[in-house]
Amino acid sequence: MRSFYLAAALALFAPSVMAQTTCPADPVVATGYETWPTPAEVNAATNAANAPFLETGKAYKTTLVATPQVTFAAEPGRKSETASFSGLMMVHIADSGTYGVAASSGVWIDLIKDKTPLKSIRHGHGPDCSGIRKIVSYDLQPGDYVLQIASSKTPDVTVQIQPLP
16 A cells, blocks of 8 residues: 555656756856856845945855845835845946846845835746846836845845846
8 A cells, every 4th residue: 555655656746856957067158147157256235325336247146144134225025034134235227228137046136226116027037057046127227226135045145137138
């Protein structure tokens, strides 16, 4: 009888195991994300006044801080648990267009202008095996924006702000 239950369990879980992608030893480099495999390091700030500026088109491994230490520029779109990590950075946008904010994990991403979170226009994923877990897209005008990361389960996340075609 036990073998029947074992066979039934394997039949249920085998498709999900078989569906997993086997990635090569080196990450896949997505077009426009050539610096993703070798990100620069930056410490996120606990408030917008002290937030470091990130360059568009460049990946950053960002060290976050414990969420209770962060003064958010605007209330995050998702409530952060106390036992999570968050942080703020800035980005200067020189040209109008659609930009994607890529992240290596399932963090909450807000892009804020004048203390108002912007509405995203699209959500997606990076290419398989690229290390890009999500990409949130926004239509942006020239100016300075706060990139607010919240609800991270780990103290670091790789991010990149990239103009999209």
